[in-house]
Amino acid sequence: MQPALTVSGLGKLYKLYDSPRARLRALLTGRDTHRPHWALRDVSFSLERGHCLGVIGANGAGKSTLLKLIAGTLRPTTGSVRLGGAGRVTAILELGAGFHPDFTGRENLRFASALIGISPAQAARLEDSIIGFAEIEEAIDRPVKTYSSGMAVRLAFSLATAVEPDVLIIDEALAVGDQHFQKKCVERIDSFRRNGCTILFCSHSQYHVRQVCDAALWLDGGSARLMGPTEMVLAAYETHVRLLDSKQPEAAAPGAGPAAAVHKALEPGQRGTIREVTIGPLQPGPQPLLRGDTLEVTVLAQVAGDEEPNVAVMLEQVGGVGITSVATHVDGAHAVRLPDGNWRATVTFPELPLHSGEYVVSAYLFDAQGILVYDEWFKYARFLYASPARLPGLVSLRHRWS
Amino acid sequence: MQSLAKEITDLWQARALLAVMVARDLKSRHAGSALGFLWLYAQPLLTIAAYFLVFDVVFKMRLGEGAPTRALGAYLIVGIIPWLAFSDAIGRGMNSLVEAGALLQKNPMPPVLFPARSVLSSAVVFLPLIALLVPAYAGLHGFSAWLLLLVPLLALAVLTWCLLAYALAILAAALRDVIQVVTFALGVGIFLSPVLFPPTMFPRELAWLLWLNPMTPTVLGTQDILLKGAVPGFDVWLAMLVWPAVLAVFLDRLVARSREQLIDWL
Numbered sequence: 001m002q003p004a005l006t007v008s009g010l011g012k013l014y015k016l017y018d019s020p021r022a023r024l025r026a027l028l029t030g031r032d033t034h035r036p037h038w039a040l041r042d043v044s045f046s047l048e049r050g051h052c053l054g055v056i057g058a059n060g061a062g063k064s065t066l067l068k069l070i071a072g073t074l075r076p077t078t079g080s081v082r083l084g085g086a087g088r089v090t091a092i093l094e095l096g097a098g099f100h101p102d103f104t105g106r107e108n109l110r111f112a113s114a115l116i117g118i119s120p121a122q123a124a125r126l127e128d129s130i131i132g133f134a135e136i137e138e139a140i141d142r143p144v145k146t147y148s149s150g151m152a153v154r155l156a157f158s159l160a161t162a163v164e165p166d167v168l169i170i171d172e173a174l175a176v177g178d179q180h181f182q183k184k185c186v187e188r189i190d191s192f193r194r195n196g197c198t199i200l201f202c203s204h205s206q207y208h209v210r211q212v213c214d215a216a217l218w219l220d221g222g223s224a225r226l227m228g229p230t231e232m233v234l235a236a237y238e239t240h241v242r243l244l245d246s247k248q249p250e251a252a253a254p255g256a257g258p259a260a261a262v263h264k265a266l267e268p269g270q271r272g273t274i275r276e277v278t279i280g281p282l283q284p285g286p287q288p289l290l291r292g293d294t295l296e297v298t299v300l301a302q303v304a305g306d307e308e309p310n311v312a313v314m315l316e317q318v319g320g321v322g323i324t325s326v327a328t329h330v331d332g333a334h335a336v337r338l339p340d341g342n343w344r345a346t347v348t349f350p351e352l353p354l355h356s357g358e359y360v361v362s363a364y365l366f367d368a369q370g371i372l373v374y375d376e377w378f379k380y381a382r383f384l385y386a387s388p389a390r391l392p393g394l395v396s397l398r399h400r401w402s
Numbered sequence: 403m404q405s406l407a408k409e410i411t412d413l414w415q416a417r418a419l420l421a422v423m424v425a426r427d428l429k430s431r432h433a434g435s436a437l438g439f440l441w442l443y444a445q446p447l448l449t450i451a452a453y454f455l456v457f458d459v460v461f462k463m464r465l466g467e468g469a470p471t472r473a474l475g476a477y478l479i480v481g482i483i484p485w486l487a488f489s490d491a492i493g494r495g496m497n498s499l500v501e502a503g504a505l506l507q508k509n510p511m512p513p514v515l516f517p518a519r520s521v522l523s524s525a526v527v528f529l530p531l532i533a534l535l536v537p538a539y540a541g542l543h544g545f546s547a548w549l550l551l552l553v554p555l556l557a558l559a560v561l562t563w564c565l566l567a568y569a570l571a572i573l574a575a576a577l578r579d580v581i582q583v584v585t586f587a588l589g590v591g592i593f594l595s596p597v598l599f600p601p602t603m604f605p606r607e608l609a610w611l612l613w614l615n616p617m618t619p620t621v622l623g624t625q626d627i628l629l630k631g632a633v634p635g636f637d638v639w640l641a642m643l644v645w646p647a648v649l650a651v652f653l654d655r656l657v658a659r660s661r662e663q664l665i666d667w668l
Binding site: 013073103110 | 418419422426429430433434505506507508511572573576577578579580655656659661662663665666
């Protein structure tokens with residue numbers, strides 16, 4: 001079968017000029033005095049229909065450049081992007097750019113449809129469903145300047161995804177509107193995927209990449225460092241990030257006490273943060289050795305407003321073998337509101353069915369719907385467990401001899 | 403001329419979108435006002451009325467020998483409308499790319515659409531006004547068939563504006579100072595044109611300077627046709643062709659050198 005998307009030898013060279021004056025001189029005389037900077041270099045891959053590729057990497061690794069080249073808003077310096085079949089590409093890069101504040105929602109909708117290549121006839125057919133999905137029926141004939149930012153973004157998302165694309169590009173844009181609407185967005189993207197839409201997804205949240213992507217591409221300094229099954233690439237990337245962190249003196253030692261949990265102001269734009277993760281009960285001593293056979297993980301978190309957050313905890317062997325994950329929104333459990341406004345969730349694993357070894361706990365903080373990841377403390381707390389069973393293994397399974 | 407040819411193909415393929423963009427641009431120029439699209443025509447119409455009343459009705463000022471008409475107001479009106487159109491088209495066209503930065507960075511669309519849209523919407527506002535002048539001036543010479551020459555003359559003018567506006571828009575994207583310099587040039591350029599004074603009033607040794615103004619041939623041609631019902635001279639037609647040709651070569655270079663990075667400069 002023909003791949004839905006083939007990227008071959010894609011590269012983007014930025015010409016950096018010392019000043020805009022030098023830029024103008026180069027433009028007029030043709031004598032170039034730029035310093036070359038490859039934002040992306042020689043990236044090749046192909047994606048089958050219905051597959052989802054997660055693009056990960058540090059800031060400046062070329063993630064956005066890659067997505068923009070595929071979306072067609074940037075022109076590549078080298079290489080090409082080929083689409084299989086009809087090839088409608090929809091990019092959710094920044095929603096609502098191009099809305100004119102003095103025009104009504106409906107007028108903006110018509111113009112924006114033309115911009116993304118929807119014919120007037122098709123736009124007229126889709127109009128009601130777009131407005132319905134965005135849930136702004138009562139405001140659609142008012143100027144957009146009277147909209148809340150959430151309303152404008154809802155309208156833009158609803159339009160961008162009104163026509164099912166063959167390739168969907170999402171650049172960290174899942175934070176759309178309120179939680180109710182976020183859920184609808186995720187459901188819509190999910191249904192595209194089930195229908196065979198190919199998705200390119202760029203996110204800092206490894207949780208999301210893990211959850212939705214079949215494969216991951218790790219970009220480092222503009223080049224593809226590793227591409228393959230999500231888990232493999234993420235494990236390599238996480239090891240790399242940890243190595244970088246361990247070289248920095250302020251990095252917290254595993255198992256050591258965290259920074260004091262206080263209810264301090266969230267940073268602007270931040271909607272929630274984990275304040276403290278504790279595991280126990282531990283034996284006194286230098287090694288974080290679990291006392292007894294019960295593991296308790298307590299996550300202390302702070303979120304903006306009165307939203308009730310969800311908390312997830314992941315347990316892994318230190319070598320990177322995942323054992324289990326649990327989450328309040330999956331189990332129908334609730335975090336507890338503390339008098340100081342923070343939230344606390346404690347999960348207890350009684351009669352820990354583990355063999356002796358070294359384990360590590362990660363904690364995640366979610367929004368009230370369990371969709372958006374507000375914060376993640378990945379592989380934060382390490383502990384040792386000495387099992388009464390002296391045999392090798394990882395988990396003790398219920399078993400019966402006969 | 404490969405680069406320019408590619409731009410023209412892009413523009414042609416996106417012509418439906420271009421039409422939508424022109425309509426929206428015109429609408430956005432008067433969005434939120436009570437009189438709506440009347441405002442688009444208010445400024446040029448009031449200019450015409452003022453020139454006519456002040457120079458021809460109240461003061462009855464007369465031009466000297468060698469002018470294409472005796473009435474100063476009638477003379478000024480014929481030149482000022484194309485000039486206003488030019489200055490509106492270039493001013494808006496030059497800013498169009500910088501203003502469309504956010505849109506171009508998020509949507510895959512050819513940049514050429516934006517200067518073309520600005521120039522075309524200025525043309526849509528001003529060209530009907532010139533047509534409106536035709537019956538008013540026809541009385542000077544009877545309805546001469548040469549009036550039809552206005553069509554190719556103005557078509558060439560709009561082509562020149564498109565090329566110039568796109569070139570300036572690219573330069574403005576590279577260096578924002580271009581906008582200040584050109585805005586100033588548009589302000590004083592009217593004095594270096596036959597809009598306010600007939601060319602015969604310019605010092606003979608400086609008259610060549612007039613031809614450095616891309617609007618000189620258009621204004622001279624419009625004056626010939628409307629005021630005298632005459633065919634514009636060879637020099638006018640030559641300049642009408644040389645300007646777009648020179649600009650096309652220049653623009654082709656600019657596009658070739660900037661194509662890959664233009665969006666990043668916005």
